[in-house]
Amino acid sequence: MFFKSKQQKLAEKLFSDASNMIIAIKNDNDIQMRDPNATTVLLAAYIFLVAGFLGQTDVVLDMVPVYQRFMIKQGATKEQYDFQTQKLQDVHTEIRNTMIEAQDEIGSDPNAADILLFALADTTCKLANIQDPLYATRAMQDYFILHLGNAAKLIRAG
Numbered sequence: 296m297f298f299k300s301k302q303q304k305l306a307e308k309l310f311s312d313a314s315n316m317i318i319a320i321k322n323d324n325d326i327q328m329r330d331p332n333a334t335t336v337l338l339a340a341y342i343f344l345v346a347g348f349l350g351q352t353d354v355v356l357d358m359v360p361v362y363q364r365f366m367i368k369q370g371a372t373k374e375q376y377d378f379q380t381q382k383l384q385d386v387h388t389e390i391r392n393t394m395i396e397a398q399d400e401i402g403s404d405p406n407a408a409d410i411l412l413f414a415l416a417d418t419t420c421k422l423a424n425i426q427d428p429l430y431a432t433r434a435m436q437d438y439f440i441l442h443l444g445n446a447a448k449l450i451r452a453g
């Protein structure tokens with residue numbers, strides 16, 4: 296019998312929170328995503344939130360298999376599974392590189408966290424092909440702030 300580690304259980308809780316964030320964003324009439332793979336883009340952004348802002352890289356590595364099991368349960372074909380897994384990796388890499396550049400540009404600005412959250416929201420809107428990125432970036436930033444707080448609570452609760 297297989298037992299889940301504490302970290303795997305936390306990864307499942309974080310994936311659930313990411314799913315809640317994704318559903319809220321997708322149901323927000325003011326944020327209209329034109330990319331059919333926007334869900335994967337949003338998950339990559341959430342993973343970056345947890346890894347980049349909360350320093351939980353080990354936990355987010357466990358979120359990927361949770362996502363993959365989710366896709367299988369949803370009936371994804373092998374092609375869809377492979378495509379979405381690769382898309383998640385590619386988008387996460389693009390977000391990470393963009394955020395490194397943004398951090399290098401702002402240096403030790405006292406508002407660095409706010410600026411970086413805005414940069415993450417802006418990048419996510421671009422990658423998800425948001426119809427009205429001027430409004431959506433601020434809305435996306437609000438979702439990220441809310442779910443960053445949720446993730447921090449989940450991590451503290453262990």
